[in-house]
Amino acid sequence: MKTEQPTKGSRRMNMQKTENVFHNRNFRLVFLGALVSELGALLYSFAVSFYILQISGNNAFLQGLYLALCSVAMLLFTPVGGVLGDRFSKAKIMYVCDFCKGGTIILATVLMLLFPESDAHIVILFALGIIGNIISGIFNPAAGALFPHIVEAEQLQQANSYFTMKSSLESILGVVLAGILYAALPIHILFFIVGAAFVASGISEMMIRCPHTPAEDRLTLKAAIHDMRDGLDYLKTQKAILALLGAIVFINFFAAPVTGNFLPYFVRTDLANAPSYLLDHLLTPELWSSAISVCIGVGSLIGAAILSARKPPEKCGHAVAVQICYTAAVIIFLALAYRLLVDRGNALNIFLPMFCVGGCVTGLLLSFINIPVNTAIMRVVDRDKLSKVNSIISIGCQGMIPIASVLAGMILQSFGSSVLLFFCALGFTAAAVFLLMNKPVREL
Helix, strand or coil, rough: CCCCCCHHHHHHHHHHHCCCHHHHHHHHHHHHHHHHHHHHHHHHHHHHHHHHHHHCCCCHHHHHHHHHHHHHHHHHHHHHHHHHHHHHHHHHHHHHHHHHHHHHHHHHHHHHHHHHCCCHHHHHHHHHHHHHHHHHHHHHHHHHHHHHHCCHHHHHHHHHHHHHHHHHHHHHHHHHHHHHHHHHHHHHHHHHEEEEEHHHHHHHHHHCCCCCCCCCCCCCCCHHHHHHHHHHHHHHHHHHHHHHHHHHHHHHHHHHHHHHHHHHHHHHHHHHCCCCCCCCCCHHHHHHHHHHHHHHHHHHHHHHHHHCCCCCCCHHHHHHHHHHHHHHHHHHHHHHHHHHHHHCCHHHHHHHHHHHHHHHHHHHHHHHHHHHHCCCCCCCCHHHHHHHHHHHHHHHHHHHHHHHHHHHHHHHHHCHHHHHHHHHHHHHHHHHHHHHCHHHHHCC
8 A cells, every 4th residue: 555655844844843842731730730749749858847836845756756656657658659550641640649649638637627725736647647648659650651652762852851840940939938828828728729729730631642452451459469569570671670660769868968967967057057158147057958949950950951952862871970070070079179178177157159050960960860860760661571671760769768868867977968978979880880880781
């Protein structure tokens, strides 16, 4: 049968249509839904952390217990999300989860109004946190595997870049907005807003048209366990993906202590105890911490913007390893600067702007690492295995962060900040050397 060949004009029109991923209706719907729901999640996390301390008399143990239980709930149900994401429509899982999360937040808010006692509020918030993170554990693998089903392969890097830009902007502006709303609004109104945000996100996601082939067998416990094993067996055959997975775990393991342990310790000890510091008439030590975090977010935003305009490379493994080397060099530089200027010197005011610049460069480099890695995984992994692979990656990354935080705390307590920074730089260097020497990764 003779087929009609596309004309030059039609090819040019198709190129224009696929030039930017925002021309894709499904991507716009996903982006809008994620923008609304993630902003709502940020507002909720900010409000809950402060509200638990407020109604418990600054009981840090309760706050820590809340965070720990939420993390465990998400980790336990992430493999379940991986199985469901490869068996059922990913778009349907997303909007059902967002509707459930929005509905539970609104229901919990009503219960808080009916039972105004502080103890009742703590019980309600703990139950809501556990349920919400169970839902997130189911939601995340499906959401992370959606792009290859709705976006062309050559647009995956651009799509991931735009999502990184969105997350960076939310981290920069969302915390400010959360602080303003928490101070200005009663807690139940703020929670209603968050619940409505998740419902609005679900409405947006309902309009996504995503192709889906139902699984041939029924979902049973035996089938679910088999699917989990299938994901692990598949990863064992993908040496390059396994190496990248190891790199992601390393990056999270050694990056988390810099912002999670070193930064607050530096602010509470070196900065707060200094007789004076740069811009002390304008910025409290806590605001300096926010300023440094914003610099990291700005760097990440710039990196994502650069990559969104670039054509994705055919191979990214070697380039990612080089970027990890650069990141290690930045952390080594900051460790040396801290050691010479703060730990053994009296030049805090010189270190502060250097720390801000280093944070910005680190955010830039992390975008150059994370976005190509995520794109490569989406491009290489079989679509019917992607949700399970995403769930394994999520468990590996998130499960190691508490261990990294505890280890970093021990290093800080015993050896000080300089040793911790050098320890993190050494970890980045080891990850880079591992990737540089790994032949399958160089071919990825």
